[in-house]
Structure formats: structure tokens, C-alpha cells
Amino acid sequence: MIAAPQSPPSEWQYVVAVYLVVFVTVLAWVGIIASKMQRLQRQLADLVARARRDG
Amino acid sequence: MDGVKAIRMPVLAAGTSALLAAAIALIFFYAPTDPDQGFSQRIFYFHVPIALTSYACFGWGAWKALLHLWKRSEGADVESYVAIHQGVVFGLLTLVTGSLWARASWGVWWVWSDDQLVLFLVLFLFYCAYFMLRYSVDPGPARANMSAVYALFGVVLIPVSFLAIRLSRSFIHPIVFTSHGPQMTGSQFLTFCIALAAMLSLFATLYNVELAGKRIDASVRELRELLA
Numbered sequence: 001m002i003a004a005p006q007s008p009p010s011e012w013q014y015v016v017a018v019y020l021v022v023f024v025t026v027l028a029w030v031g032i033i034a035s036k037m038q039r040l041q042r043q044l045a046d047l048v049a050r051a052r053r054d055g
Numbered sequence: 056m057d058g059v060k061a062i063r064m065p066v067l068a069a070g071t072s073a074l075l076a077a078a079i080a081l082i083f084f085y086a087p088t089d090p091d092q093g094f095s096q097r098i099f100y101f102h103v104p105i106a107l108t109s110y111a112c113f114g115w116g117a118w119k120a121l122l123h124l125w126k127r128s129e130g131a132d133v134e135s136y137v138a139i140h141q142g143v144v145f146g147l148l149t150l151v152t153g154s155l156w157a158r159a160s161w162g163v164w165w166v167w168s169d170d171q172l173v174l175f176l177v178l179f180l181f182y183c184a185y186f187m188l189r190y191s192v193d194p195g196p197a198r199a200n201m202s203a204v205y206a207l208f209g210v211v212l213i214p215v216s217f218l219a220i221r222l223s224r225s226f227i228h229p230i231v232f233t234s235h236g237p238q239m240t241g242s243q244f245l246t247f248c249i250a251l252a253a254m255l256s257l258f259a260t261l262y263n264v265e266l267a268g269k270r271i272d273a274s275v276r277e278l279r280e281l282l283a
Contacts, residue, residue, distance in 0.1 A: 011095040014159035
């Protein structure tokens with residue numbers, strides 16, 4: 001079975017790719033920072049609990 | 056003063072979102088299609104502002120490094136680190152978006168003979184090595200001083216990289232800003248200015264968020280040591 005020849009990506013596909021790359025990078029960055037903030041929130045809650053327990 | 060700082064981040068984030076939305080709307084619905092490059096010229100409105108923002112990040116990082124070495128400003132070392140980290144992220148985006156634009160316009164992903172591309176890659180790799188240096192030394196004043204000196208050395212590459220396009224004999228890379236002003240129409244220039252403001256604002260927002268995270272992390276570590 002012979003695959004149909006694929007045409008090269010057109011200009012608009014590169015433009016979409018560029019804007020998607022930027023969007024995904026910012027999204028990934030926000031995700032990383034959000035997970036870091038969650039970790040800090042957990043650590044801080046542990047420390048508060050420890051401080052309360054120890055008086 | 057605390058109140059001003061507290062409202063600064065949400066206002067900054069909202070402003071950045073508005074600017075980014077305005078920039079995208081202008082790029083796709085207002086700016087005319089370039090007669091020479093066609094539709095792919097719309098990459099310019101994100102690629103160039105991202106590149107300029109990465110220069111601004113490295114410059115800001117170097118300024119904070121100078122403040123650390125000169126005035127021993129508290130927190131300047133972390134601020135320099137965060138700015139350079141942001142610069143590397145924007146630098147990577149510059150390389151990726153530039154490569155996609157090169158493929159769309161020139162038919163190749165990369166041109167080694169173009170001084171602008173190679174010098175930007177050198178600048179990017181130089182600041183990537185900053186992290187290797189920083190994390191190879193134990194935290195403390197020695198690490199902060201070494202990182203600051205390295206960040207200051209790197210700033211020399213910024214004008215070289217920026218001017219390479221004008222000094223180069225290779226004319227494959229388009230020159231938009233010449234001594235006669237921007238070589239574009241009024242609507243294109245307005246779109247570019249909004250996109251640049253959006254990128255600088257994005258940097259300011261991400262910088263403040265990451266810096267806040269670093270400061271909270273340091274406070275949690277200190278608290279843990281106090282409670283141990």
C-alpha cells in the first residue's frame with residue numbers, strides 16, 4: 001500500500017506552531033510554579049502543626 | 056506599602072492577560088499581511104518581542120548582580136538568579152520561534168552562517184552555563200559572588216548579539232529597526248509595540264511570582280530550622 005504524498009506545511013501552520021509553543025511554555029511554567037506553591041503550602045501547614053503541638 | 060505590594064501582583068497579572076489578548080487580536084485581525092513575507096511575517100510580532108525581553112531579563116539579572124557586588128543589597132542575588140532563569144526561558148522561546156520562522160521563510164531550520172543566530176545561541180548557552188556554575192557550589196556568599204560576576208560578564212554579549220545583525224555582512228536576517236526608524240507601517244508598528252509591552256509585562260509577572268516562591272521557600276526553610 002503506497003501512502004499518499006504529504007504536502008509541506010503551509011505558512012499558517014508554522015504561525016500556529018509558534019503561538020502554540022509560546023502558549024504551552026507559559027502554561028507549563030504556570031503548572032510548575034503551581035505545584036511548587038502546593039508543596040510550600042503543605043510544608044508550611046506541617047510546620048504550623050508542629051509549632052502548635054510543641055506549644 | 057504592604058498593601059501596594061499585595062495588590063501589585065494581581066493587577067500585574069490582569070494587565071499582562073489584557074495586553075496579551077490585545078496583542079493576539081491586533082496580530083491576527085488588525086496588522087496587514089506583509090507583501091514580501093506573507094502570512095508567516097506574523098511570527099515577527101512574538102519572536103522579536105520575546106528576543107528583546109530575553110535581553111531585558113539578562114540585563115536586569117546583571118543589574119541585580121551588580122547591586123549584589125557593589126552595595127551588598129539583600130536579596131539581589133536571588134533576584135539576579137530569577138531574572139536570568141526567566142531570560143533563559145525567553146531565550147529558548149526565541150530560538151524555537153526563530154527556527155520555525157526560518158523554516159517558513161527561508162526553508163531551513165537554522166543558518167550557521169548568520170551571525171545574529173549564532174551569537175544569540177552563544178548568549179543563550181552562556182547563561183545556561185550560569186546554572187551549572189551556581190549549582191556546583193554550596194549555597195552561601197561564595198556562590199552568590201561567583202554567580203554575580205558570571206552574570207555581569209554575560210551582559211557584554213547582549214550589545215554584541217543585538218548589533219551583530221547590523222554589523223554582519225550576511226543579509227539573510229531581516230533588519231527592521233534601522234537608523235531611519237522602524238521599517239514597517241504604522242499599524243504594524245503599533246501591533247509590535249503592544250506585543251513588546253505584553254512580553255515585558257509577562258516577564259514582570261513571572262519574575263514576581265517566581266521571586267515570591269523563592270522567598271516563601273527560604274522562609275519555610277528558616278522556620279523549619281528554628282523549629283528543629
